[in-house]
Amino acid sequence: MNTTPKVLAFDVFGTVVDWHGSIAAEVKRIGLDADPDAFATAWRDGYRPAMARVRSGELPWTKIDDLHRLILDDVLKEFEITHLTEAEKRHLNLVWHRLIPWDDTIAGLLRLKNQFTLVTLSNGNLGLLANMAKNAGLPWDLILSAEVFRHYKPDPETYLGVATIFDLAPEEVMLVAAHKDDLLSAGKCGLQTAFVERPLEFGKQMQRDDLAVEAFTTYHAKNFLDLADQLGC
Amino acid sequence: MNTTPKVLAFDVFGTVVDWHGSIAAEVKRIGLDADPDAFATAWRDGYRPAMARVRSGELPWTKIDDLHRLILDDVLKEFEITHLTEAEKRHLNLVWHRLIPWDDTIAGLLRLKNQFTLVTLSNGNLGLLANMAKNAGLPWDLILSAEVFRHYKPDPETYLGVATIFDLAPEEVMLVAAHKDDLLSAGKCGLQTAFVERPLEFGKQMQRDDLAVEAFTTYHAKNFLDLADQLGC
Numbered sequence: 001m002n003t004t005p006k007v008l009a010f011d012v013f014g015t016v017v018d019w020h021g022s023i024a025a026e027v028k029r030i031g032l033d034a035d036p037d038a039f040a041t042a043w044r045d046g047y048r049p050a051m052a053r054v055r056s057g058e059l060p061w062t063k064i065d066d067l068h069r070l071i072l073d074d075v076l077k078e079f080e081i082t083h084l085t086e087a088e089k090r091h092l093n094l095v096w097h098r099l100i101p102w103d104d105t106i107a108g109l110l111r112l113k114n115q116f117t118l119v120t121l122s123n124g125n126l127g128l129l130a131n132m133a134k135n136a137g138l139p140w141d142l143i144l145s146a147e148v149f150r151h152y153k154p155d156p157e158t159y160l161g162v163a164t165i166f167d168l169a170p171e172e173v174m175l176v177a178a179h180k181d182d183l184l185s186a187g188k189c190g191l192q193t194a195f196v197e198r199p200l201e202f203g204k205q206m207q208r209d210d211l212a213v214e215a216f217t218t219y220h221a222k223n224f225l226d227l228a229d230q231l232g233c
Numbered sequence: 234m235n236t237t238p239k240v241l242a243f244d245v246f247g248t249v250v251d252w253h254g255s256i257a258a259e260v261k262r263i264g265l266d267a268d269p270d271a272f273a274t275a276w277r278d279g280y281r282p283a284m285a286r287v288r289s290g291e292l293p294w295t296k297i298d299d300l301h302r303l304i305l306d307d308v309l310k311e312f313e314i315t316h317l318t319e320a321e322k323r324h325l326n327l328v329w330h331r332l333i334p335w336d337d338t339i340a341g342l343l344r345l346k347n348q349f350t351l352v353t354l355s356n357g358n359l360g361l362l363a364n365m366a367k368n369a370g371l372p373w374d375l376i377l378s379a380e381v382f383r384h385y386k387p388d389p390e391t392y393l394g395v396a397t398i399f400d401l402a403p404e405e406v407m408l409v410a411a412h413k414d415d416l417l418s419a420g421k422c423g424l425q426t427a428f429v430e431r432p433l434e435f436g437k438q439m440q441r442d443d444l445a446v447e448a449f450t451t452y453h454a455k456n457f458l459d460l461a462d463q464l465g466c
Contacts, residue, residue, distance in 0.1 A: 141363050142362075
């Protein structure tokens with residue numbers, strides 16, 4: 001029998017919001033001469049290498065807004081898009097503040113919120129996460145970010161930091177994420193874990209095939225409504 | 234003509250919630266053999282000196298929950314209260330997580346939230362502020378704390394930190410507070426300021442007599458509803 005968690009900490013990009021669909025829609029909306037799916041994929045592909053440069057110490061602490069912009073400039077070159085003004089590039093870069101939740105997100109969070117304290121645990125910066133929450137109506141009890149801990153996931157300081165902030169044992173916190181590596185790292189720190197299937201995270205053309213149930217997660221849910229069912233909310 | 238602020242940053246203790254009334258009520262409720270008003274006053278009186286020890290570097294970074302507990306132990310000695318168990322002391326210390334909002338707080342914040350991004354800027358720690366918000370229904374867009382900046386107010390890092398997080402100029406942020414020294418420090422950093430009268434902050438027996446309009450604040454409001462009126466919300 002597991003301890004009942006008190007705090008649910010949510011990964012955000014891909015778990016709570018549909019980054020791929022939101023960015024592809026924006027690329028289409030503003031009429032960029034690029035395949036919207038390929039553009040979204042290329043932008044996100046730069047994310048881990050950029051964070052790795054911060055985690056290794058090669059770059060000083062740099063927030064995701066600024067990493068997104070560095071990557072965007074490369075992606076625009078790659079797609080040979082040269083006509084955007086600086087203001088247009090700034091606005092496009094902030095599409096990450098306007099990402100759209102999955103269909104079950106809001107209803108699921110509202111049910112879970114009755115029983116648990118809901119926090120973000122995202123590599124996104126605080127301003128990005130706050131603007132996203134206000135824009136999309138995400139009902140967080142507390143927005144936590146790598147920016148608070150000055151460490152990016154999967155550094156242990158992030159997972160254990162949530163427990164410290166609420167004066168809880170690690171097993172009283174559960175990470176909810178659509179990514180097994182994130183959950184594995186949280187589990188190694190003693191947190192409980194819930195995997196949520198997000199088959200369309202990378203778009204319809206690249207449906208995820210890594211959704212199998214794993215022994216190392218505490219829960220495995222189809223979506224947030226299923227998770228609420230399993231947790232008795 | 235002032236710039237319209239985009240973010241309103243709220244001081245919390247005394248401005249948003251009634252610490253004195255909440256603590257006095259708790260002292261009465263649990264039947265401590267102490268004058269409730271005097272006990273509340275004594276506990277709060279230890280707050281600034283304790284923070285000053287952190288700000289000067291005499292103490293390492295210490296969160297308010299832990300400072301509150303250090304002060305509580307002194308206050309219990311002063312009032313010769315010796316019968317509380319460790320669990321009872323821990324529960325009493327967390328009364329700061331259960332402070333009650335002023336009557337106009339929630340209605341005022343909900344009106345202001347339609348037009349502005351609402352954040353806390355409090356010396357209270359993140360866990361305290363999140364538990365308080367969940368308990369009282371405070372509709373923050375983002376909870377910010379001295380704990381994020383590793384500086385206590387009135388250090389400039391706190392006021393300017395809010396602007397940096399939202400990538401704004403200082404004058405696009407407005408501090409809302411019931412304390413003139415806090416507003417004066419924020420104003421020196423270039424923030425706009427709104428004073429809110431809280432005549433009963435220190436209880437009915439010690440009504441505040443420092444509520445006069447000052448030239449150095451941008452706005453002066455009776456309460457949050459009056460502030461919402463003045464800001465056209």
